Amino acid sequence: MNKLNLSIAGTHKDLKEKKYSVTELVKYYLARIAKYDKNLNSFLTVTTDYALKAARKQDNLLVSQGEGVFEDFPLFGVVTAFKDLYLTEGIRTTAASRVLENFIPQYSSTVVKKLENAGCILIGKTNCDAWAHGASGENSDFGPIKNPWNKDFVPGGSSSGSAVSVASDFCLVALGTDTGGSVRQPASFCGVTGLKPTYGLVSRFGVVAMASSLDCMGHLTNNVGDSRRVLEVTKGQDQFDSNIQSVKLAGEVRDIKKITIGLPKDYFGQGLDNQVRTKVLAAARFFEKQGAKIVDVDLPHTKYATSVYYIIQPAEVASNLGRYDGIRYGLSRDSFGDEAKRRIMLGSYVLSSGYYDRYYLKAARVRTKLIEDFDKAFAKVDVLLAPVSPTPPFKLGEKTADPLSMYLADVYTVSANLVGVPGLALPAGFSDQGLPIGFQLISQKFHENMLFDLGEIFQRNTDYHSQKPKL
Amino acid sequence: MAKLTKSDVLHVAKLSKLDLTSPEVEKFQSQLSEVLNYMDELNTLDTDRVLPTSQSTGLENVFRGDDHTNDCLARDIATTNASRSDSSYFVTKGVLKK
Numbered sequence: 001m002n003k004l005n006l007s008i009a010g011t012h013k014d015l016k017e018k019k020y021s022v023t024e025l026v027k028y029y030l031a032r033i034a035k036y037d038k039n040l041n042s043f044l045t046v047t048t049d050y051a052l053k054a055a056r057k058q059d060n061l062l063v064s065q066g067e068g069v070f071e072d073f074p075l076f077g078v079v080t081a082f083k084d085l086y087l088t089e090g091i092r093t094t095a096a097s098r099v100l101e102n103f104i105p106q107y108s109s110t111v112v113k114k115l116e117n118a119g120c121i122l123i124g125k126t127n128c129d130a131w132a133h134g135a136s137g138e139n140s141d142f143g144p145i146k147n148p149w150n151k152d153f154v155p156g157g158s159s160s161g162s163a164v165s166v167a168s169d170f171c172l173v174a175l176g177t178d179t180g181g182s183v184r185q186p187a188s189f190c191g192v193t194g195l196k197p198t199y200g201l202v203s204r205f206g207v208v209a210m211a212s213s214l215d216c217m218g219h220l221t222n223n224v225g226d227s228r229r230v231l232e233v234t235k236g237q238d239q240f241d242s243n244i245q246s247v248k249l250a251g252e253v254r255d256i257k258k259i260t261i262g263l264p265k266d267y268f269g270q271g272l273d274n275q276v277r278t279k280v281l282a283a284a285r286f287f288e289k290q291g292a293k294i295v296d297v298d299l300p301h302t303k304y305a306t307s308v309y310y311i312i313q314p315a316e317v318a319s320n321l322g323r324y325d326g327i328r329y330g331l332s333r334d335s336f337g338d339e340a341k342r343r344i345m346l347g348s349y350v351l352s353s354g355y356y357d358r359y360y361l362k363a364a365r366v367r368t369k370l371i372e373d374f375d376k377a378f379a380k381v382d383v384l385l386a387p388v389s390p391t392p393p394f395k396l397g398e399k400t401a402d403p404l405s406m407y408l409a410d411v412y413t414v415s416a417n418l419v420g421v422p423g424l425a426l427p428a429g430f431s432d433q434g435l436p437i438g439f440q441l442i443s444q445k446f447h448e449n450m451l452f453d454l455g456e457i458f459q460r461n462t463d464y465h466s467q468k469p470k471l
Numbered sequence: 472m473a474k475l476t477k478s479d480v481l482h483v484a485k486l487s488k489l490d491l492t493s494p495e496v497e498k499f500q501s502q503l504s505e506v507l508n509y510m511d512e513l514n515t516l517d518t519d520r521v522l523p524t525s526q527s528t529g530l531e532n533v534f535r536g537d538d539h540t541n542d543c544l545a546r547d548i549a550t551t552n553a554s555r556s557d558s559s560y561f562v563t564k565g566v567l568k569k
Contacts, residue, residue: 106548200528213526242533243526307510318487325488327563329552333488338498341489346503348486349479362513364523369516371524404505420527 004028004169006222006466008078008229011172012070015062015077022062022077022121026055029079029123033170036471040146040168042161044084045092046124051079054121073119075233080120081171083128083162085208086112091122095208096140097130098335099324109206110238111175111217118233123171126161130337131321132177132210134158135185135389135409138400139339146396147189148469149435153393156189158182159220163190166220168471173230174220179210180309181388181413183218184425188388188438191427193455193465194220195227198445199420200245202231203238211316214309214417223465224455227424231448251382251443251450256290256457259450262297262381267412273391279428280387280439283458287385290457297381299373302415304366309414310407311350311363318347342403367418374419383450384442387412392431416442424451427464436464474504 005014014020020028030048037043058077061069069076084094087105094100108116116122129139137145137160145160147153148168155164159176163186166174176183178196187194195218202217209215217234221227237246253259263284268277288294321344326332336344350359377384390409399406416423421442428439443450459465475483480500484491491499543549546559555562 103552106544106551200530239535242535243528243530245528245530301516304513304516307513310506311510311513322488326554327561328550331554334490336489341487341491341495342499342502344487344489345480345483345499346506349475349483349503349507352483352486358514359507359510361523362518363510364525365518365521366513366516367524368521369518371527403502404509407506418527 006169008075008172008226011077016067016070022058023052023055025077026051026079026121026123029169029171032168033124036168037170039151040148040164041127041143042145042164042168042170043081043124044094044096044127044142044161047091047122050091051121051123058119058121074229075115076119078120078173079123079171080115081124081126081162081165081174082112082122083159083174083176084125085128085132085177086175087206087208088112088122088125091125093125093208094142095131096128096142097337097340098141099330101331103329107206110203110240111234112206114233120173126159126165126174128160128162129158129339131208131317131340132158132179132182133317133339133343135181135406136399137161137186138396139337141337144396147393147435148471149191150433152395153435154189154396156186156389156393159186162220163187163192163194166190166192166222167469169468172222173226176218176220177207177210178216178218178417179214180313180410180417183220184388184413184423184438184440185410187220187425189393189436191436191464191467192220192222193224193227193427194218194425195231195451196416196423197231197235197448198422199417200243201247201446202234203241203244205238205240209320211313212320213316214313216417224424224426224452224459228452247446249446249448251447251453253450253453253457256287256292259383259454260293260295260381261287262295262377262384264299264302264377264384264386265296266299266302267386271390271411272387275392275431276387276390276437279437280385283428283439284385286458286461287454295381297377297384299377299415301366301369301373302411305370305415305418306408306411308363308366308370308418309410310346311359312367312418314343314347315351315360316347317343318351339403370415371419374415374421378444382443383454386440386442388425388438388440392433392437393435421445422448422451424455426455426458429464474507475500
């Protein structure tokens with residue numbers, strides 16, 4: 001096989017036409033990983049034998065059952081990588097931290113099970129910022145991940161390896177987690193499509209917990225159509241996660257001329273790089289030409305969102321990482337890296353006696369104000385269009401000594417997590433240096449169809465998402 | 472001025488069950504102080520009459536049916552990742568001193 005079909009539908013078409021077998025497909029991806037990933041470091045574990053075994057089983061199934069398999073298994077033959085926060089039974093899961101470097105889970109997370117039952121083939125576990133703490137991929141205890149478009153630059157984070165592996169054609173789909181932008185921002189930095197679903201739509205069970213009121217299980221794909229197909233499988237009730245709601249997704253776009261898109265003024269102010277501004281506004285103009293109405297909206301508490309997030313999130317991190325006592329699993333707490341230590345201590349501080357009211361409670365109140373901002377905006381508009389990151393990808397090492405500047409780069413993504421609404425990051429073009437720039441669409445809760453429908457219209461008329469880095 | 476003193480950092484480290492080296496104490500003192508200083512911007516907002524939000528779903532008291540659920544992990548499997556175990560018990564350090 002020489003040319004890959006970069007979508008689930010395309011892969012199914014090729015498999016039906018017997019252009020290649022599932023085993024050949026898996027071998028193709030494995031060969032690419034072996035050849036190119038040494039310099040990118042996107043995988044922590046490659047499950048060669050496990051994937052080949054699953055592939056042989058599927059090839060046999062295709063022979064015995066014919067094309068019915070594509071109905072029984074909607075993600076048949078979809079080669080999938082998982083951020084190394086998703087527990088995989090019998091396969092090492094590290095959260096990219098030394099603490100878990102020898103941890104072999106005794107069970108798989110709900111999302112892994114659902115996807116494998118739908119036909120996904122697990123090809124490996126991807127590198128990330130340890131415990132999902134970071135926005136650059138530099139906080140991994142197993143070495144930084146590199147941007148495939150230019151290895152001197154960061155791929156974004158924390159789902160860095162997942163974004164890199166999709167961009168580099170090491171897999172067709174990769175799962176990530178988004179607590180404050182960790183799917184959308186690396187998607188934007190690597191030129192792929194990244195979904196953060198509504199909080200409470202996809203089960204968190206069996207995924208290493210970061211901040212439980214914010215954690216969303218999202219995914220990275222080559223295009224919007226694939227993103228929609230994956231969510232169709234991952235979403236829905238789970239007896240192990242009581243926050244999950246079985247809701248029929250809403251927001252279909254029947255006529256784009258009836259859609260009003262809001263540009264949050266507060267997302268286009270000081271601090272936004274001009275190249276990013278230009279690409280994001282070009283995306284808005286595209287929708288305007290299609291007939292959508294574009295209006296300005298106010299999200300006046302945006303400037304406080306980062307502070308709210310960096311109080312609530314570390315508070316929940318301190319609690320979730322409290323369980324790592326080195327007794328039941330994992331190494332002792334000495335093995336935590338610097339960023340985990342910073343967040344645990346920050347969280348302990350804002351929750352500690354004498355500071356709880358001033359920090360944690362205050363942040364929880366401002367979180368309410370952020371929710372009110374979004375409610376008011378969605379009373380006026382159907383969807384928001386905004387930048388993902390204030391800058392294009394930055395150079396490795398540029399921000400590592402200054403945690404605050406790294407935190408402030410999350411300004412456009414954290415609100416969706418605090419409010420609980422979904423966001424879809426889409427490629428919008430390239431910087432002067434040839435690095436990807438993305439934009440995001442944000443809708444009301446459970447209106448993912450709005451994001452998908454608009455995203456598909458955009459990708460039908462642009463080719464940013466089909467461009468690939470030269471490795 | 473640094474927001475946190477050295478003893479603040481040591482106190483928080485103790486609450487967090489983290490042992491810090493003295494260069495770490497110095498580094499975290501300045502980094503955490505900088506972050507906390509930035510967060511003081513929240514105090515410019517009047518939120519006295521605003522209710523706090525701790526989660527965004529609006530769900531309350533979620534119950535599941537009292538039906539048969541999946542089996543738990545067997546004891547010998549549950550202890551496979553323990554640093555020390557003894558016939559499917561976790562072994563911990565003693566709590567009481569002799």
